[in-house]
Amino acid sequence: MIERNQKPLPRIDEVNRPYWEAAKRHELFLQRCQECDHYRYPPGEICPSCLSDRLEWAKTSGRGTVYTWTVFHQLYHPAFEKEIPYAVVAVELDEGPKLLTNLVDCKVEAIKIGMPVEVIFDDVTEEITLPRFRPVSQSV
Amino acid sequence: MSLKDSCAIVGLGYTDQGKVPGRSGMSFYLEATRNALDDSSLDIRDIDGLIIQPCPTDRSVTAFTLAEELGINLRYGADQQLQGASACAIIQHAAMAVDAGLCNYCLCAFADTSRSAPQGIVYQVAWGTGAAYGMFGVAASYALIARRYMHEYGITNQQFAEVAVTFRKHASLNPIAQMRNPITIDDYHNSRWIVEPLHLLDCCLVSDGGRALIVTSAERSRSLKQPPVYVMGMGQGHPFEDPMRRSTLTVTGAAESGKKAFAMAGITPEDVDVCAIYDSFTFVVPMQLEDLGFCSKGEGGAFVEGSRIALGGELPINTSGGLLSEAYIQGWVGPHEAVSQLRGDCGERQVPGAEIALVTSSGGVLSTHTTLILRK
Numbered sequence: 241m242i243e244r245n246q247k248p249l250p251r252i253d254e255v256n257r258p259y260w261e262a263a264k265r266h267e268l269f270l271q272r273c274q275e276c277d278h279y280r281y282p283p284g285e286i287c288p289s290c291l292s293d294r295l296e297w298a299k300t301s302g303r304g305t306v307y308t309w310t311v312f313h314q315l316y317h318p319a320f321e322k323e324i325p326y327a328v329v330a331v332e333l334d335e336g337p338k339l340l341t342n343l344v345d346c347k348v349e350a351i352k353i354g355m356p357v358e359v360i361f362d363d364v365t366e367e368i369t370l371p372r373f374r375p376v377s378q379s380v
Numbered sequence: 381m382s383l384k385d386s387c388a389i390v391g392l393g394y395t396d397q398g399k400v401p402g403r404s405g406m407s408f409y410l411e412a413t414r415n416a417l418d419d420s421s422l423d424i425r426d427i428d429g430l431i432i433q434p435c436p437t438d439r440s441v442t443a444f445t446l447a448e449e450l451g452i453n454l455r456y457g458a459d460q461q462l463q464g465a466s467a468c469a470i471i472q473h474a475a476m477a478v479d480a481g482l483c484n485y486c487l488c489a490f491a492d493t494s495r496s497a498p499q500g501i502v503y504q505v506a507w508g509t510g511a512a513y514g515m516f517g518v519a520a521s522y523a524l525i526a527r528r529y530m531h532e533y534g535i536t537n538q539q540f541a542e543v544a545v546t547f548r549k550h551a552s553l554n555p556i557a558q559m560r561n562p563i564t565i566d567d568y569h570n571s572r573w574i575v576e577p578l579h580l581l582d583c584c585l586v587s588d589g590g591r592a593l594i595v596t597s598a599e600r601s602r603s604l605k606q607p608p609v610y611v612m613g614m615g616q617g618h619p620f621e622d623p624m625r626r627s628t629l630t631v632t633g634a635a636e637s638g639k640k641a642f643a644m645a646g647i648t649p650e651d652v653d654v655c656a657i658y659d660s661f662t663f664v665v666p667m668q669l670e671d672l673g674f675c676s677k678g679e680g681g682a683f684v685e686g687s688r689i690a691l692g693g694e695l696p697i698n699t700s701g702g703l704l705s706e707a708y709i710q711g712w713v714g715p716h717e718a719v720s721q722l723r724g725d726c727g728e729r730q731v732p733g734a735e736i737a738l739v740t741s742s743g744g745v746l747s748t749h750t751t752l753i754l755r756k
């Protein structure tokens with residue numbers, strides 16, 4: 241039985257399974273086209289850049305920048321009640337695709353478009369690990 | 381041969397709208413249809429084409445189940461789904477079908493019961509993997525675009541407020557508008573955040589209601605009750621469905637659909653007297669005005685200031701109150717108001733001498749876009 245306060249989990253299917261298996265290993269993998277090197281997300285059957293079906297799963301740098309973000313004040317799901325206001329962030333990976341995610345170790349007020357971020361892995365259940373991101377220290 | 385001026389809109393059907401509990405989607409299609417027939421002086425047996433936008437809350441209604449209820453055999457029929465962009469797309473489709481001789485009088489209709497539907501508001505659902513991260517509802521996806529628009533072009537909440545306040549003022553002059561009490565700029569800023577940077581007063585309404593209209597040939601239109609309103613130009617332009625897969629978030633499909641519509645009509649933005657711009661959220665109005673060429677890219681915020689888009693201004697927009705303040709019947713609010721303006725039927729909110737109107741409709745999260753140019 242699904243509890244009211246349980247957060248929704250991603251639905252794993254045959255197409256996206258490698259993404260979630262990699263996340264469980266604490267790696268961020270995306271599909272890359274073997275013909276033209278285009279990275280795609282979300283996972284799919286062909287490369288939208290050249291229509292090749294020769295896609296392979298490739299490890300990414302796990303780095304990117306904040307492309308845009310929003311702060312939720314309205315509660316849409318009871319499991320998020322304690323977190324309001326919380327931010328959902330779109331991260332543009334160095335490889336190109338954008339992911340919707342959350343930032344950790346970063347106050348909502350500190351979020352800025354263009355800030356460099358890197359992936360961390362949050363083991364939310366035994367089966368599911370969610371990639372989230374944290375600011376990259378500017379001094380490094 | 382161009383479709384320019386080959387067809388006209390000859391009947392408008394409204395229904396009760398706003399919070400109208402206890403009604404089926406089908407009942408709104410039927411009520412809107414009866415009213416469109418009355419408005420046009422046509423008989424139901426004249427209708428031989430029917431294109432509907434499916435009801436978000438009642439998937440059992442199709443063009444063919446509706447035709448059955450109306451007791452008519454169709455010569456042309458279709459369900460067409462471009463979400464919020466369906467209205468202008470269906471009018472385009474109807475004009476093409478009539479122009480091609482596939483039918484003579486094409487009824488176009490839509491109904492929604494999202495405000496009162498027992499299954500709750502369909503516009504607040506979780507979208508894919510995002511839900512695991514707390515991403516819910518249509519508004520949040522628009523908020524991601526609004527934030528990017530602010531970042532790239534410096535548009536402000538103050539400019540969003542101008543849109544909200546202006547359209548509410550228009551709605552106060554519209555007897556069928558859902559929200560008729562005027563609001564101030566302060567009311568806008570004091571309204572609660574929904575998903576930052578969007579306040580409650582940035583968001584369109586959720587409504588029950590239906591709309592229908594009838595398209596026929598220019599020649600047939602001249603012998604009917606209402607002055608014909610001609611379809612002068614049309615265009616479509618569809619960015620990707622998922623905003624995260626687009627290369628830009630700040631150019632809408634209006635850039636393409638508007639270019640096509642203006643080219644067919646053979647006019648420029650300076651020739652337009654009144655607009656009905658799809659206003660699911662305040663900020664998409666200046667964004668579309670830029671893409672349509674009413675101002676240059678990044679100037680939309682300044683364009684909507686200083687009552688330029690209000691009644692009495694240089695370019696009155698959404699004189700009915702729009703989706704923000706009249707009602708959210710998806711893209712169907714705009715065409716009805718534009719036709720009413722060109723007929724001169726808008727009473728207190730009439731734009732004097734309006735001869736050319738531009739209408740847009742958009743679906744998903746600025747995922748689909750259609751533009752229509754109409755003339756009297």
Ligand SMILES: [Zn+2]
Pocket residue numbers: 273274275276277278287288289290291292
């Ligand atoms: Zn490729």
